[in-house]
Amino acid sequence: MDDPKGSTAGAAVAAKDLSVYVPEAKRKPGEIGITVITFLLGAFGYYFALDMTSGEYSSPSVFPKFASTLIMACSAVNFWKAVRRERPDASAPSLAQYLLPMDVLVVLSLLVIYCVALPHLRFIGSSYAFMVAGMVYLQRGKHIVRALLISAGSLAVLVAVFRYLFLVILP
Amino acid sequence: MKKVALALTLLLLVTGSALAAYPEKNLQGYIMWGAGGAMDNVTRAIVPIAQEHLGKTIILQNRTGATGAIATTFVANQPADGYSILFGAENPNLYKVTGLSQIDYDQFDPVFLMMANVGVVLVGKDSPYTTYKELIEAAASGKTITMGSTGPGGLPFVATTMIEKIHDLKFNKMQFDGEGPCITALMGGHIDAVAVGLLAAANFIKSDSVRGLAVISKERIDSIPAVPAITEAYEEYVPYLPWGAFFGAFVRKGTPAEALEALQSAFQKGYEDPRFDEFAKSTGGVKLGLTGEKAREYIQQNKSVSAWLLHDAGGAKHSPEEFGIPRP
Amino acid sequence: MEQNLQYFLIPFLNWDMMLLIWVGVFAGIWVGAIPGLSVTMAASLLISFTFSWDLNNALALICGVFVGGVYGGSITAILLNIPGAPAAIATGIEGYPLAQLGEAGKAIGLCTTVSVFASFVGILVLAVAAPVVANFSLKFSPRDFFLLAVMGVLLIGSIGGGDPIKGITAGAIGVLLSMVGMDPSTGELRYTFGNIYLMAGISFVTAMIGLFGVSEALTQFRNAGKGSPKQNLDKIIPSWATFIKYLPLSIRSSLLGVFIGALPGTGGDVAALLAYDQAKRSVRHPSRPFGTGAYEGIVAPETANKGAIGGAFIPMLTLGIPGDAVTAIIIGALYIHGLKPGPMLMIETPHLFWMIVSCLSIASIALMVLGLVSVKPFSKIIEIPKSIIMPVVIILSVIGTYAIQNSVVDIFYMIGFGIIGYFMRLYGYATGPMVLGLILGPMLDANYRRAMQGAENQLLPFLEGFFTSPISLVLTLSIVFLLFSQTKTYRRWRGIS
Numbered sequence: 001m002d003d004p005k006g007s008t009a010g011a012a013v014a015a016k017d018l019s020v021y022v023p024e025a026k027r028k029p030g031e032i033g034i035t036v037i038t039f040l041l042g043a044f045g046y047y048f049a050l051d052m053t054s055g056e057y058s059s060p061s062v063f064p065k066f067a068s069t070l071i072m073a074c075s076a077v078n079f080w081k082a083v084r085r086e087r088p089d090a091s092a093p094s095l096a097q098y099l100l101p102m103d104v105l106v107v108l109s110l111l112v113i114y115c116v117a118l119p120h121l122r123f124i125g126s127s128y129a130f131m132v133a134g135m136v137y138l139q140r141g142k143h144i145v146r147a148l149l150i151s152a153g154s155l156a157v158l159v160a161v162f163r164y165l166f167l168v169i170l171p
Numbered sequence: 172m173k174k175v176a177l178a179l180t181l182l183l184l185v186t187g188s189a190l191a192a193y194p195e196k197n198l199q200g201y202i203m204w205g206a207g208g209a210m211d212n213v214t215r216a217i218v219p220i221a222q223e224h225l226g227k228t229i230i231l232q233n234r235t236g237a238t239g240a241i242a243t244t245f246v247a248n249q250p251a252d253g254y255s256i257l258f259g260a261e262n263p264n265l266y267k268v269t270g271l272s273q274i275d276y277d278q279f280d281p282v283f284l285m286m287a288n289v290g291v292v293l294v295g296k297d298s299p300y301t302t303y304k305e306l307i308e309a310a311a312s313g314k315t316i317t318m319g320s321t322g323p324g325g326l327p328f329v330a331t332t333m334i335e336k337i338h339d340l341k342f343n344k345m346q347f348d349g350e351g352p353c354i355t356a357l358m359g360g361h362i363d364a365v366a367v368g369l370l371a372a373a374n375f376i377k378s379d380s381v382r383g384l385a386v387i388s389k390e391r392i393d394s395i396p397a398v399p400a401i402t403e404a405y406e407e408y409v410p411y412l413p414w415g416a417f418f419g420a421f422v423r424k425g426t427p428a429e430a431l432e433a434l435q436s437a438f439q440k441g442y443e444d445p446r447f448d449e450f451a452k453s454t455g456g457v458k459l460g461l462t463g464e465k466a467r468e469y470i471q472q473n474k475s476v477s478a479w480l481l482h483d484a485g486g487a488k489h490s491p492e493e494f495g496i497p498r499p
Numbered sequence: 500m501e502q503n504l505q506y507f508l509i510p511f512l513n514w515d516m517m518l519l520i521w522v523g524v525f526a527g528i529w530v531g532a533i534p535g536l537s538v539t540m541a542a543s544l545l546i547s548f549t550f551s552w553d554l555n556n557a558l559a560l561i562c563g564v565f566v567g568g569v570y571g572g573s574i575t576a577i578l579l580n581i582p583g584a585p586a587a588i589a590t591g592i593e594g595y596p597l598a599q600l601g602e603a604g605k606a607i608g609l610c611t612t613v614s615v616f617a618s619f620v621g622i623l624v625l626a627v628a629a630p631v632v633a634n635f636s637l638k639f640s641p642r643d644f645f646l647l648a649v650m651g652v653l654l655i656g657s658i659g660g661g662d663p664i665k666g667i668t669a670g671a672i673g674v675l676l677s678m679v680g681m682d683p684s685t686g687e688l689r690y691t692f693g694n695i696y697l698m699a700g701i702s703f704v705t706a707m708i709g710l711f712g713v714s715e716a717l718t719q720f721r722n723a724g725k726g727s728p729k730q731n732l733d734k735i736i737p738s739w740a741t742f743i744k745y746l747p748l749s750i751r752s753s754l755l756g757v758f759i760g761a762l763p764g765t766g767g768d769v770a771a772l773l774a775y776d777q778a779k780r781s782v783r784h785p786s787r788p789f790g791t792g793a794y795e796g797i798v799a800p801e802t803a804n805k806g807a808i809g810g811a812f813i814p815m816l817t818l819g820i821p822g823d824a825v826t827a828i829i830i831g832a833l834y835i836h837g838l839k840p841g842p843m844l845m846i847e848t849p850h851l852f853w854m855i856v857s858c859l860s861i862a863s864i865a866l867m868v869l870g871l872v873s874v875k876p877f878s879k880i881i882e883i884p885k886s887i888i889m890p891v892v893i894i895l896s897v898i899g900t901y902a903i904q905n906s907v908v909d910i911f912y913m914i915g916f917g918i919i920g921y922f923m924r925l926y927g928y929a930t931g932p933m934v935l936g937l938i939l940g941p942m943l944d945a946n947y948r949r950a951m952q953g954a955e956n957q958l959l960p961f962l963e964g965f966f967t968s969p970i971s972l973v974l975t976l977s978i979v980f981l982l983f984s985q986t987k988t989y990r991r992w993r994g995i996s
Contacts, residue, residue: 002508003994016956034926046674048729049692057958058951063944069673080710099925103720111893111914118907127897131890138720138886147887154891157900161529166536166544167230169199171910172575206824212831215543219550231547232905236699237681269686272695311529317953322686345641345952348683351827355763355820359637361953374819374841449837494579 027085029095033078042071106137123170128155181472193253193430197210200231200420201246202258203239208349209370213285213418215257216450221441225433229256238262238324240272247274251423253430256282261416264474265324268481268496270488276474279421280431281466283438286456288368288416290330290387291398296379297356298364303385304406306364310340319353319365323486326416327353329477330366330387332484333414334353337407357381369395370415373455388412394455410499414476417459417468435462474498506853508863509555514823516559520858524865528873530564531571532583534708535899538568539824546868547834554836558851559858561832565825566862569767569804570614570870577606577797578881579892581712585704585843585938586767586804589775590657591711593789593796600792604878608735610792610801612742613871617753617802618863621809624757625816625855630811633817641949646974648942649770651935652982654776657789658931666932669923670967673936674870674943676701684945696908703937705900705909706916711929712896713917715887718924730882734994735874745798748778756803760810766940767811774803776923778983809859816852818842902978 045068052061091097101106110133117126128151135147162168200218204210211233212353223231226371231462234242239262249255262274274331292303300306310316321327327350336340345362350371356362356379376383376395383398389412401408420438422431442460451458461469476499479493492499510516530536541564548555572584577594590610597606624632655666678688680700691697750773759770778799785793813823819841821827833840838848845852880888900913919932954961965975983989 003893025729031926034922034928041675043674047692052689053685053687056951056956057961058948058956060682060685060689060948063940063947064675064678067671067678070671071668071675074664074671078662078666078668081662092718099922101721103592104717104921105578107717107993108918111917113912114897115914118910123898123901125628131894134893134979135887138889140883150887151890155894158895161533161537162898164901166540166902168898169230169905170898171901171907202663206539206828206832209829211543212834215546215550215831219547233543234904237695238625238686241695241699269684271688271698315955322682322684324686343952343955345949346684346945347949349822355637356641358818358820359640361640373837374843377839378842380818380842387846414985446837450835453837453839 026088026092027082030096031085032079033083033095035075035082039072039075039079041067042067042068042075052086103138107134110134110137118171124155129151131155133147146170184278188351193427193433194332195313196254197227198225198229198254198256199249199253200256200258201234201242202231203234203242203262203432204260205235208351209288209368209416209456210258210260212330212370212450212454213456214420217438217441217447219287220444221445224437231258232419237271238322240266244272244274247278247423249423250488251425253422253426253434255328255422256434257421258418259421260311260401260418261289261326261470261473261477262324263307263328264470264477265481265487267494268325268478268487268489268491271324276421276470278424280469281462282420282422282431282434283442284417284419284459284466284469285438285442286418286451287413287459288326289413290366291333291369291372291376291395292330292364292366292387292401293357293372293376293381294364294384296382296384297360297361300364300384301382303399303401305341306384307334307338307405309340310342316342316364317343317362319356319362319367319481320344321349321353322346324477326350326368327366327455328486329414331354332480332486333387333408333411334366336480336484337405337411341374354381354469356482362468370454370456372435377412377455387414392455392457394452411476411480414473415457417469417473419470437499438462473498502851503849507852507857509850509854510559510857513555515556516858517861517961519559520563520861521865521884522948523560523565523867524567524862524974525563526865527564527567527569527871528571528574528690528869530890531568531587531787532574533571533899534581534583534896535711535902536706537584539566539828539904540649540838542828546835550835554833554838556855557832558829558834558855560687561829562858563856563862563865564971565808566618566805566859567666568809570611570866571601573610573801574607574613574877577610577889577897578604579712580715580894581896582707584768585707585934586771587800588707588711588768588934589722590772590797591692591996592775593791593793596790596792597794597797598730598878598881599728599765601731604732604735604736604874605882606794606797607738609741609869609878610797610868610875612737613745613749613798614805614861614870615867616749617740617756618808618859618866619806620750620753620802621637621760621806622859623809623857624806625812625859627676627957628660629813629852630932632758632761633814633820636758636763637818638970639762639819639969640729640968641946641953642778642968643970643974644762644969645757645768645943645946645950646965646978647762647773648764648939648946649978650776650974651772651939652943654772654935655932657776657779657984658929658935665721665926665928668933669928669930670936673706673933675936676706676933677703677940678944683941684948685691699904700848701912701937703934704895705913706898706902706937706987707934709916710920710934713893714915714920714924714930715983716892717917717921719885719889728855728877728881732875732878732943736871742815743856745795748795749802752778752799753802753806756806757810759803759811760807760822762834763814763820763822765942767807769942770803770807770810771800772935774799774983779903780962780981795805811853812859815840816855817845819844862877926995 049064054061114130131151246257266272266275350367353365375381385401481487530541572587573590576582576587576591580595582588655670756770782795785795811826814820815826830840
C-alpha cells in the first residue's frame, strides 16, 4: 500500500503510550493468539453453516461458507506472518499490561458495572454514576464538583432530546 | 354480605385506577414491519385519528425483524394492561408451522382489523402475456417463468405457492426482501411475473407501469376494475378464497375488558373517519373494519388457508394438525 | 414551464414553509450529528407529528431535516471519529486525523461548502433529468448491485490499515456477522442458535457506534495524559481558489452520488464509500497522503452523500419507488395525506415535484448559513479535555444505540463491539473494514443469490451474464481496472506514489 500508516494513523499514533508500546518490527504480546481466535471464528462459522440449506449455488449457506473460508485462509497467513516476526524483548510489556493499561482497565470495568447496573438503577441513575466515576477517576480525583455538574448537565440535555423530543422511552 | 362488600371495595381500590380512567398515560405502539411499508402506512394513518378519541398519545415505533416475530414476542411479554399495542399483519399465522416462534395471535386479543390486502398477479408492461391463462399455460408448457418472491409467510410467497399447487407447476423463483423490490425488479425486466399485495401495486397498475393479470379474489376489486378476478380464469381457486393479507391492532390476552373496549371504540371511530377513507382509497386497499369475534374468525380462516398451503407445498416444518389448525 | 416556475416559487412565498425548512435543517444537523439518531427515525416521527398539518408544510420540514441530517453525520465523524450516520464513515477517515492536527474548523468549513454545492448538483439533476435517470436505474439487475457491492468491498484496500490481509480478515468477519439473523429473502435462520434477539440480526449502526466510537474512546485512554489538540479557527470558509481546486473532484463525486442515490435501495452510505475510493485512486497529489488528513478525502464522500439526496428523490417522484429509507417514509407520508405516490404523481400533482425541488434548494441555502455558523462552537468540542468528553461520548453512544430500536440488548452488543474494536486496533486490524463488511454483506449475499436464481442456478449462464449485459460488462471492467490500478506497474506508470 502506498501509505504504511493507513487510515488508522490517528489511532495508531494515539496508541503509542510509551509504557505499553511495542516497536513495529517486534511481535506484540498475544499477536499469535488473535490469529488463532480469528481462525477458530472462521471454523465455527463454517461448522454452523453446514446446518443451513445448501445444495444449490444460490443457497443461503453459500455466503457464510465463503466468508468463513476466507477468514480461515487469511488467519493462516496472519499466523505465519506473526510467527516469523522477532520475539518480543524481555522488557516488553506482558499480555495483560499491553491489552489493559490501568486507565483502560478501569474504564472497561466501569462499563461492565454499568451494563450490570442498568436494569436496576435505570438509565439516568447508572449513566450519571458512570460519567461521574469516569471523570473523577480520569482526572485523578480532582475537580469532583465540576464532574458532578458537567455530568448532570450533559445527562439533562441527552434525556431532554431523547425522551421528550424523540419520545424514546429510556430503559 | 359484609365480607362481600369489603372484598368488592378492596377490589375496587386495587383495580380502581385502571377502571377509573383508561388510558391514564400514553400508550406504546409497536409496528412489526419497517417504516414506509404497507403495515407502517396503515398504522400511521389510523393512529393519529384513533388517539384523538382516546385522549392520550400512542407512541409508535417500528420493531422489525424475523417477519414480525420480534415485535410479537416483545408485546406478548409486556404487561397485559392495554398500554402496549401490537400493530401486526398476517405473518404470525405461520410462525408455528414454520417453527419460527410459538407466540402468535392465539396469545392476543384483536382490537381492530383495519384493512385487507388481496394478492394481484403482475407482469411487466411489455410482457408477452396479456391474460392470466396465457401465463399459466406458458409455464405449464415448460417455459421458464421467473417469479419474484419473498420469505415464507409473506404474501408473495404464499400466493406463488398457491398458484404452483393448483396448477401443479414449478416457477423459477428470485427472492427479494419485500414487495416493493419485487415490483421494481418487474419494472426493470429482471423477473417475468410476481404476485404481490394490491396496496403495494395499485398505483403501478393504474399508471400502466405494470400489467395486472388477475386479483386473487372471488370478485374484481373496485379500485382496479379492469383486472379480472382469478376465479374468472380458473374455478379451482374458490376453496382457498377469500385469502390475503390483513393489517390490525392487537393487545395481549388478559387485557382488562374496559381497556379493550376503549381501544376498540377509538379505533372504530378512527376507521369511520373520512380521513381514513381517503387514505384507503388512495392506497387501493380493501377496508375491513372487523373487531371482536368477527376479527378472530377472519384471522383463523386466513391461518388455516396459509398454513395448509405451506404444508402441502412442503414449506412447513410442522404440520398444522399439531396445532389444531383445521383444513380449509 | 411558467406553471412549473410558479410551483417552484411556492415555498419562497410562504413564510411558514420557509421557516419550517430552516428549523428542519437546524434540527437535522443535530439529529445527524448524534450517533443512533437517524434521519429515517426523525422522518418517521415527523409523519405522525405532522399528520394534521398541511402536506406542504410537512414536506418542507422533512426536506429540511433530510438535508441537515446527512450533513450532521459528518460533524461527529470529523470531531470524534464517530460517524453520526453510515454515510459519514468515509468522511471520518480523513476528517478525524485533520481534527487531531487542529484543522477541524477548516475541515468542517470545506465540508459545508462542497456539501451545498453537491446538494445543488443533485437538485439540478432531479429537476432536469429525473425520468431519464429513473428509467436507467431500473435497468440495474441484481447482478449489477452485486458488482457495486464488490466495488465497495475493494475499499478494504484503502481503509484496511497497513496490512491488507488483516483488512480482509476484518472485512470477512464483518460479512459473517452480517449473516446473523433471519435471511430477509428466504426466512432461513442463520447463526441464531434459537435466540430470538439474534433473529433480528446485528444492526450495523450498533456495530458502527461500538467499533468507531467506544473503541476510539478506549484507545484514547491509553494515553489520557496527552492534551487535546488546539484548534485553529481562523480560516474556516475555504477560499475561492480552494473551492475551484476541488471543483472537478466535487462534480465527479456528486454526480456519482446522484446516480447511486437514484438506484433503488442504495443510498448515501454506499455512494460516499465508492466516491472516497474513487478519489483515493485518482487524485495524484493530495493535500496530504490519504489516511493522514487529505482534504480530497473529505470532498469526495461529502459531495457524494449530498448528491445522493437529490438522487434518492428521482425514482421516488417519477416512479413511486423509494431511492432510500427516507424517501420510503416520504412515500408513506404522501399516502397518509391522501396522495397517490407512483408513476402518476408527476402528472396528477406536478406542483409536488417542483415544490420538493425548491424545498431542497432552500434547505441547501439554509445549510450553508447554519453549517458555517456552527463550525466554531462544534470545533470547540474537541478542545474539551478527554477525561471529560470521553465519558460523555460513551453515554451518548449508549443512548443512541438504545434509540435505534429501543433494545437494551443492543447496548450490550454495542459495548461488546467497542471492546472487540479496541483489541483489533491493538493488533493492527482496522475497524473500518469490519463495518464495511457489515454494511455490504447483506447486499453482496442477497444480490449474488438473486443473480444466481435469475440464471436458474447454473454456473455458466451466471458467469455469462457478467459479459453479455452492457451494464454488468461496464461494472465488471471497472472492477478489473480497479484491481489492476492497485498493481505497482500501473502506479509507476501513472506516477502515483
